[in-house]
Amino acid sequence: MQGYIIRRVIGAAFVVFLVGTFSFFAIRVLPGDFATASLGLDAGSATAENIEQRRSDLGLDGSIADQYANWLWDTIRLDLGTSFLTQNSVWYEIGRSLPYSIELGILIMIVGFSVAIPVGLLSAIFQDKPADYILRTLAILALAAPVFWTAAIASLLVLEWDLFLIDVIGQPHIWEDPQGAITWYLIPMLAGGFAGTAATMRLLRSQMLEVMRQDYVRTARAKGLRETVVIIRHALRNALLPVLTVMGVTIATIIGSQVILENMFNIPGIGNKVLTALFARDNPVFQSVVLIIAVFTVLTNLAVDIMYGVIDPRIRLS
C-alpha cells in the first residue's frame, strides 16, 4: 500500500511539473508579450528602446532557457512573482480571487449533486417508464446546452418574470452579505450545476441498473428489507463508487464552466483571472493560476486513486 501511494504521489508531482512547464512555454509562444501589449505598439507612441526597457523591467529580456530556470527555481521556493498588470504579488491576487471560485464551485456542486443523485436514482428505479424518459431527456439536454446560453436564458427569464432583483453592492463573499451574494451567484450556480453534473446523473443511472441486478440486492430483498432500505443502503452505496472515480473529471468540467460563468457575471474568481491574464499576456499570473488549477485536479484524482487503492487491493498492483 505504501509503495502504491508513493508511486502515485511521484506521478502526480511529475504531472504538476509538466503543467507548469507547459503553461510557461505556452504563454511565451503566443504572439506579443506584455511589453508590446501595454505600451501600445500600434499607436506608435512606443519606440523600440521603450519596449526593450520595459522587457528588461519585466524580466522578459533574457534567453528562454534562463527565464525557465528562474521560473523553476522561484516556483519551487513557492515564489510566484508579481503580476505585470496590477503590480501586486501573484499570491495576493490568488488569495483574493480563489475564495470566490471556491464559493461558486461548492455552490455548483451542491446544486449539481442534489439534482443528479435523486434524478439518477429515480430514473433507474422507473427504468423505461415515462418518468425515466423525461428525466433522461432532461439530462441529455443539459449535456447539449452550452453553459453560457443556459445562463443567458436564465437571466432572461428572471428579467422577464421579475423573479428577483440581483441586489448586490460590490463583490461580497457569501459570509459578508449572504443575501446579496446569493442573488449574485444564483444564476451561475444553477446554470453550472445543470451543466456540470448531467454526466454524473447518467453514470449513476447506468450503475444503479447494474447494481440492482446483483445477487446481494436480491438477498437484501429476500431478507424482507423495505425497498427504500435496499435501494439506499445496498444499491446506492455501491453505485456511487464509480461516480466518485470520475470526480476528477466532474470537477474539471465544473472549473471549465466556471471560467465562462465568472466572466459573464463579473465574479472576480480564478476563472476570470486566467482569461484576463491570458489575453493581457500577464505571464506570472497565467502560469500560477493554471498551476493552481492543475494542482487541484491532480490532488482530487490522487485522493480518488488512493481511496480506491484502500477499497480495492487489486488496483494497488496495476
Place this chain on the structure above:
Amino acid sequence: MSQIVDTTVIPLRDPTVLDRASSGVKALGRFLRGKPLGGTGLIIVVVFMLVALLATVIERHDPDVIFEAPNPDYKSNPTVVELARNPDIGSPVTVNQFEEPGGEHLFGTDKFGRDIWSQVIHGSRLSLIVGLGASIIAVVGGLVIGMISAYYAGIVDLLIQRIVDMLQAIPFLVLVLVFTQITERSVLNVVLWLGVAGLAITTRLIRSAVFAVRESEFVLAARVVGASDLRIMVRHVLPNVVAVLIIAFSIGIGAYILAEASISFLGAGPQGIPSWGQMVQAGRGSLDLHPWQTVFAGGAIMVLVLGFNLLGDALRDVLDPRLRGA
C-alpha cells in the same frame, strides 16, 4: 501420409456491391427501429447537414445585408436643435433593428438590422466543420499515439500517459484558448487546434482498447509466426479497435462544437465566418428587450449537439455496450 489441408475459402460476405448496399439499408432500418433516440439524433444531424449544404438556397436574405426601414421621425429640413436632439432625423431611412420574429424575417433582425434566420443557417456550416473536423483529427492522432503507447508499453507509454495527464489537468477551454491564439484564427487553424486539444481523451480511450487486444491470443499467434510490429498493429489490432474509434469519433463531435461556441462567445473564435457562439454573445447586449438572436443561436447549438450526442450514444450501445457511461 499427407495432411489434408482445406484450401477452400469461405467468403464471409457476399462481395456483390448491390447486396452490400441493401444490407446497409437494412442495418440502418434496424438501427432506427431498435434505437429511436439514436434515430432522432441521426435525423437532426442529417437535417443540419442539409441546411449547411443548402444554406445559400434556403437563406431568405444575405446574412450580411443590413435592412432599412422608413424613419418615422424623418424631417427633410431639420433645424440644428432637432438634429442635436436626434442625429438620425435627417435621413429618410433607419436601420431596421430588432424586428420581432415572423413575416419577412423569420427569426427577426439583430442590432444591425441583419436577418437572424440567415445568420443561424450560415452558422451551421462552422459548427459542423469544427465538430467533424476536430473529431477526425483527434481520433486519427489518438489512434497513432494510443497504439504506440499501448503497443510499446514501458517507458514510452509512461511518458505519453503523463503528458496526457498533464493535458487533462488543464481545463479544456483554457487549453483551447491558448492553442488557438498561437496561430491566426482561421477556421482551419481552429479545427486543427481543437483536435489537438482533444488528443488526450482519444489517446487514453484508444490506448486501453489496444491494451485489451494486445493480450489476446491471436496477437500472440501472429507474433509467433514472425509478423512484424507494423503488420500486427495494422492487420490484427486495428480491425479490433474500429468500434472504439467510431465511438470516440461520434461522441467527441458535440464537445468540439460546444468548445468552439465557447471561445467564440468569449470573442476568441474563428474570424470572418458567422458563429453561433458569437451570436449568443452579440445578442446579450439587448437580452432584456430583444432576446431573439441569443435564443435562436444558442438553441441551434443545443439541438445540433443533442443530435450528435444521441447518435453517439446509440452507436456506442450498438457497437460496444461495455463502454456505457464512458
